[in-house]
Amino acid sequence: MAAPHATTTPPxxxxxxxxxxxxxxxxxxxxxAPWWFVVPAVAVYVFIVVVPSVNGAVFSFTDWNGLRxxxxxxxxxxxxxxxxxRAARDALVNTLLLAATATVVQNVAGxxxxxxxxxxxxxxxxxxxVFFAPVVLTPLxxxxxxxxxxxxxxxxxxxLRAAGLGALAHDWLxxxxxxxxxxxxxxxxxxxxxxxxxxxxxxxxxxxxxxEAATIDGAGAWSRFRHVVLPLxxxxxxxxxxxxxxxxxxQFDQVMAMTGGGPGTATETxxxxxxxxxxxxxxxxxxxxxxxxxxxxxxxxxxVQFRLTQRRSS
Amino acid sequence: xxxxYTWRTLVREATLILLALLFLxxxxxxxxxxxxxxxxxxxxxxxxxxxTLGNYARAWDEAGLGAAxxxxxxxxxxxxxxxxxxxxxAAYPLARVTRGWSRATFFLLVGGLLVPGQLALLPLYATMRxxxxxxxxxxxxxxxxxxxxxxxxxxYTMFLRELPLDYEEAALLDGCGPVRSFVTVVFPLLRPVTGxxxxxxxxxxxxxxxxxxxxxxxxxxxxxxxAIYGFVSQYVSQWPLIxxxxxxxxxxxxxxxxxxxxxxxxxxxxxxxx
Numbered sequence: 001m002a003a004p005h006a007t008t009t010p011p012x013x014x015x016x017x018x019x020x021x022x023x024x025x026x027x028x029x030x031x032x033a034p035w036w037f038v039v040p041a042v043a044v045y046v047f048i049v050v051v052p053s054v055n056g057a058v059f060s061f062t063d064w065n066g067l068r069x070x071x072x073x074x075x076x077x078x079x080x081x082x083x084x085x086r087a088a089r090d091a092l093v094n095t096l097l098l099a100a101t102a103t104v105v106q107n108v109a110g111x112x113x114x115x116x117x118x119x120x121x122x123x124x125x126x127x128x129x130v131f132f133a134p135v136v137l138t139p140l141x142x143x144x145x146x147x148x149x150x151x152x153x154x155x156x157x158x159x160l161r162a163a164g165l166g167a168l169a170h171d172w173l174x175x176x177x178x179x180x181x182x183x184x185x186x187x188x189x190x191x192x193x194x195x196x197x198x199x200x201x202x203x204x205x206x207x208x209x210x211x212e213a214a215t216i217d218g219a220g221a222w223s224r225f226r227h228v229v230l231p232l233x234x235x236x237x238x239x240x241x242x243x244x245x246x247x248x249x250x251q252f253d254q255v256m257a258m259t260g261g262g263p264g265t266a267t268e269t270x271x272x273x274x275x276x277x278x279x280x281x282x283x284x285x286x287x288x289x290x291x292x293x294x295x296x297x298x299x300x301x302x303x304v305q306f307r308l309t310q311r312r313s314s
Numbered sequence: 315x316x317x318x319y320t321w322r323t324l325v326r327e328a329t330l331i332l333l334a335l336l337f338l339x340x341x342x343x344x345x346x347x348x349x350x351x352x353x354x355x356x357x358x359x360x361x362x363x364x365x366t367l368g369n370y371a372r373a374w375d376e377a378g379l380g381a382a383x384x385x386x387x388x389x390x391x392x393x394x395x396x397x398x399x400x401x402x403x404a405a406y407p408l409a410r411v412t413r414g415w416s417r418a419t420f421f422l423l424v425g426g427l428l429v430p431g432q433l434a435l436l437p438l439y440a441t442m443r444x445x446x447x448x449x450x451x452x453x454x455x456x457x458x459x460x461x462x463x464x465x466x467x468x469x470y471t472m473f474l475r476e477l478p479l480d481y482e483e484a485a486l487l488d489g490c491g492p493v494r495s496f497v498t499v500v501f502p503l504l505r506p507v508t509g510x511x512x513x514x515x516x517x518x519x520x521x522x523x524x525x526x527x528x529x530x531x532x533x534x535x536x537x538x539x540x541a542i543y544g545f546v547s548q549y550v551s552q553w554p555l556i557x558x559x560x561x562x563x564x565x566x567x568x569x570x571x572x573x574x575x576x577x578x579x580x581x582x583x584x585x586x587x588x
Contacts, residue, residue, distance in 0.1 A: 030486070031410065031479055031482040031483055031486060031492075031495075032492050033406045033407035033409075033410035033411055033492065033496075034407060034492050034493070035407055035411070035415070035416075037403040037404060037406050037407050037496070038403070038404040038407055038408065038419055040399070040400045040403065040404070041400040041401055041403065041404035041423070041463050041467060042404065042419065042422075042423070044396075044400065044456065044459050044460045044463060045422075045423060045426065045460050045463045045464070047456075047460065048434070048438065048456060048457055048459070048460020048461060049426050049429065049434055049460050049461065049463075049464075050422075050426075051437075052433075052434035052435075052437035052438035052441065053429055053433045053434040053437075055434075055437035056433045056434055056435070056436065056437050057433065059436070059437060066436055066439070066440045113330075116326060116329075116330050117330065120318075120319060120323050121323060121326060121327045121330060122319075122327060123327060123330070123331060126334075127330050127331070127334050128579065129572070129575045129579075130334040130337055130338060131334065131337060132575070132578075132579055132582075133337075133338075133341070133568070133571065133572075134337070134340075134341075135517075135582065136517050136521075136567050136568070136570075136571045136578065137341075137521075137564055137567070137568070138520075138521040138523075138538070138539055138542075138563065138564055138567065139521060139523065140521075140523045140539045140542060140543060141539070141542065141560045141563060141564050142340070144542075144546060144556065144560060145340045145341075145343065145344045145557075145560065146340060148343070148347070148553055148557075149339070149340060149343060155339065155343055189337070189340070194582060197579055197582050197583045198582075198583055200583065201583040201584075246430075249430075250430055250431075250432070252523070252524050253523045253524070256523070256543070257543075257546075270432075271432060271524075274432050274435065275524075278435070278436055279528070284436055287435075287436060288435075288436050291430070291432040291433045291435060291436075292433065294430055294432055294433070295429060295430055295432070295433045298428065298430055299428060302428055
């Protein structure tokens, strides 16, 4: 999804108007793409994304509360409020922790699954369908199912007790120490199949001859993976990490279903905090400043990732 | 190359099948609990016999799932249709014209990929309220279209840049104007991208919770996830009843998935080759 380079210049794009027959061989007739084709898309996009986003950024420096038409600038006051707020700081830390853990675990899991179901294994097609199935499930619904499985008398604790590991059984979502990781586990279960499918596409683009050549050169399985497969999967890694990170940083649905942000603020994310401060507490300026912080976090992380991957591929 | 089926492959296959069964536990638990009588003993995976469909009837009525599913369906279909029409049309000049305005517009649109919807949230909410669209399906549809334009335009533009001009020229020589040539010649050639755009957007929009919660929450016009959210908070821990509601709400998407799994998986993988 990085900035695209390959702009193939359509020949004859500036040729005179239509109905010029191609006289000489190879001469391109004037294909015209009318500029007004962009109008509907741009109009909706400007109305839904551009204008309110710019307004959001501006309003974060004001006391705009969405109801009164008037407002005045308060400088960095809203940001000071956000930074001074314990719950908002917790939300920021939780979100980064959740996004980072989910990204690492989901990518490792997705890559292992992809390697597992890539070739040879007889049931690979069925396995792919099973591993991918949670991806299409409504995240809110999946969150509710998991909250039941992880409840004190849920399936996980039952299984642990049945296996004689009753000492490990506890209230996974009620314990502030495990609640965030329980949400991560749900996310990994739900979206590992998505990563798998992208890695699979990457694996299948690797020519068999390359692997054969490496084998002939005496490379073992691990060395083939480390020095041949992994570098060729770079593109898939970039896409997967980007998708996981951005998804994790915006996390809302599963948290609302599994914990509602609790216990305390143990699983509060930036998105749930934005929602609550605006729609439960009615504190628009606070909520909007938090949204700007979130945008900045995403922009910085995307830029860092872009830099890192640029360096690796050059 | 380990292209032969060895005992190692067998171990790998067995491990994967075991893992797949574990993967299905949440889904099996969901279905199993939804079929239990309300006061039954035992956990998610203990079967209760005989199964009952009573939870389904109650959940259907009390969560208002019929109307909610119909709304989800309308929102998904209309949003996806508009996204395709707008994004494909916009991508055409963006891919074919190399002048400054075309590049600038492309970057304006694609830049939206990096801006989280939360930034626009409150100003947009206030605008929707002021123009009287709160509680209407149109608010959600418009927001879906606006938010999904960047990615869909990006996919269409990348594809069009690789598409040779020959077909359009042939159409031109046959006397087709640009509009007719786009509709009858170019758009059908975009079918692979259109498939990806339909799949990614339909799944995303059907499952979406945040936007409909804000704009339809508390109104009579909810979508399936919003209806489920209200239903769960109303019937706290009456799991068989809640799970029946959950099953009803995900049946359409799961049926579609298992019917079209090959295309859907390909759509998810294909949308991301940029």
